[in-house]
Amino acid sequence: MHRVELNIPSQPIFERVVRASAAEVGAAFGFSDERVEDLKLAISEAVNNAIDHGNRGEISKLVAVVFEIDGDKLEIRISDQGQGLEQFNPTRHVVDEQNLEQGQLRGFGMYLISELVDDYEVTSSQKGTVLTLRLYRRETQP
């Protein structure tokens, strides 16, 4: 098993550091360029959620990201130091006329994650939230 761990302050600029690391880990795992892009986007969404909704932008609180390669499985755990979240909404969320009229221009993150990874799970408590993403190596990759 190979393991890479990062801890970043809750500032959006450091999400780029995680994203760059995700690109390298994805390439090392043997992902195609397209799946590396999927991985980068899913992790970007997860880290931004941890910064905004978990740690509520408190810079002193860290977001921990652990990449683990285990055979044909790549698992990424994104943890915040917030007080837990009541709910996640991974249901399909797209741009439509009603959202535009109402100025609801956000909220695509969890839906994108659910579409881009093979599976994921969320655990949340008063000590923080952990989002675990899993992607598997396939014989034929898009």
Added chain:
Amino acid sequence: MSDIIRREEFGEVVILHITTTSVDAVSAAAISTEYTAMRPITVLDFREVSFINSAGISALLKFVVSARKSGYKLFAMHVSPHHQKIFKMVEMSRFMPTIDERDLAEYR
């Protein structure tokens, strides 16, 4: 006009060339304010863009909202296959279809 967008205008057309590689939470605020530069035909050029996330999509939706209010046409140009997939996933492409650079020639 910020240095994150370079503007090219001819007739009723404006091409807003996005000059940052990441349309994300860091650049979103600067990009979203640029909707005031729109013209009856507005084209967002993604040639330099290698990454877009949902924070970036939210910023781009400011252009969609403004175009709908003004009756302007909004297009995207030089969108990578990956970003076309993401735009289709969230149905952004319904409100900001892609346009080919050669199709703009008739307006020049």
